[in-house]
Amino acid sequence: MAAQLIDGKAIAEQIRQEMKAEVAELKEKFGGKAPGLAVVLVGQRKDSQTYVRNKKKACEEVGIVSFGTDLDESATEAEVLQAVAGYNADPSVHGILVQLPLPPHIDEQRVLDAISIEKDVDGFHPLNIGRLAMRGRDPLFVPCTPKGCLELLKRSGVALSGKKAAVVGRSNIVGMPAALLLQREDCTVTVIHSRTANAQRICAEADIVIAACGKAEMVGGDWIKEGAVVIDVGINAVDDATAKRGYRLVGDVNFAEASEKASQITPVPGGVGPMTIAMLLRNCVDGAARTFAAEA
Ligand SMILES: Nc1nc2c(c(=O)[nH]1)N[C@@H](CN(C=O)c1ccc(C(=O)N[C@@H](CCC(=O)O)C(=O)O)cc1)CN2
Numbered sequence: 213m214a215a216q217l218i219d220g221k222a223i224a225e226q227i228r229q230e231m232k233a234e235v236a237e238l239k240e241k242f243g244g245k246a247p248g249l250a251v252v253l254v255g256q257r258k259d260s261q262t263y264v265r266n267k268k269k270a271c272e273e274v275g276i277v278s279f280g281t282d283l284d285e286s287a288t289e290a291e292v293l294q295a296v297a298g299y300n301a302d303p304s305v306h307g308i309l310v311q312l313p314l315p316p317h318i319d320e321q322r323v324l325d326a327i328s329i330e331k332d333v334d335g336f337h338p339l340n341i342g343r344l345a346m347r348g349r350d351p352l353f354v355p356c357t358p359k360g361c362l363e364l365l366k367r368s369g370v371a372l373s374g375k376k377a378a379v380v381g382r383s384n385i386v387g388m389p390a391a392l393l394l395q396r397e398d399c400t401v402t403v404i405h406s407r408t409a410n411a412q413r414i415c416a417e418a419d420i421v422i423a424a425c426g427k428a429e430m431v432g433g434d435w436i437k438e439g440a441v442v443i444d445v446g447i448n449a450v451d452d453a454t455a456k457r458g459y460r461l462v463g464d465v466n467f468a469e470a471s472e473k474a475s476q477i478t479p480v481p482g483g484v485g486p487m488t489i490a491m492l493l494r495n496c497v498d499g500a501a502r503t504f505a506a507e508a
């Protein structure tokens with residue numbers, strides 16, 4: 213039987229509407245103060261420019277004030293660090309995001325480590341990741357894409373406790389934090405990576421699969437257990453002369469095959485992607501609410 217679609221675009225829209233009301237309440241409660249998000253973009257990558265534009269548009273929609281620094285591809289690491297330091301010190305900014313990837317001459321780790329953990333709305337700072345990994349500790353922010361995956365599961369009524377989960381991929385941004393989040397929900401988690409022996413057989417035992425390996429359609433139908441829930445994080449462009457843009461987007465999962473086996477599945481596009489931005493807004497509003505309450 214074909215799987216039920218998890219509509220990330222619709223769920224993200226619903227979350228934005230919920231947040232619009234929350235931001236209005238915050239303003240009412242705290243004398244007109246609004247949450248502020250600062251985005252630092254380095255270089256002219258078309259995809260990054262689109263994501264940053266979409267983030268600013270989403271901020272506007274919910275009432276978050278956005279700030280931006282656009283630096284040339286040739287910007288030095290010192291210039292990027294200076295932009296971050298300025299936003300760290302700016303009381304009207306509650307969230308700082310440096311769009312990734314950065315040009316290769318800039319040390320990504322050094323830049324991410326420079327963001328104040330109270331404003332780390334991407335959740336990439338080692339202190340936030342470290343707290344996520346520890347029992348009894350809570351990060352101030354959780355990385356947006358894995359947070360979006362968990363939100364999709366919860367809003368789709370998927371019970372997590374005691375379930376077997378497989379995360380395909382172990383990146384710092386998605387795979388690793390997704391595995392930690394599932395573990396915090398009492399799933400038994402296996403992380404599958406490029407050196408995993410019998411990856412397909414292990415994945416096919418999971419009740420929940422999060423695919424984030426960055427390889428177009430690598431997770432085939434035979435990787436999916438009958439009735440499993442599949443969350444596809446991948447966004448891969450494949451040439452297609454018949455498509456409007458000359459390419460089409462596919463995930464890390466072979467959607468046609470997997471949807472014959474899964475009970476629920478996310479599409480690409482329109483699955484996890486829109487949730488990344490919705491969770492960024494969520495983090496920014498939560499950060500601002502914490503600051504406003506502390507200042508009151
Ligand atoms: N600082 C960060 N950099 C990057 C992150 C991040 O979370 N923080 N994630 C990605 C890019 N990204 C947000 O920044 C992002 C990627 C994709 C989407 C999205 O909505 N995708 C659409 C399809 C878009 C298209 O048509 O091209 C979808 O899946 O439906 C949103 C945000 C790397 N960098």
Ligand SMILES: [Mg+2]
Binds near residue numbers: 220444482485486
């Ligand atoms: Mg998607």
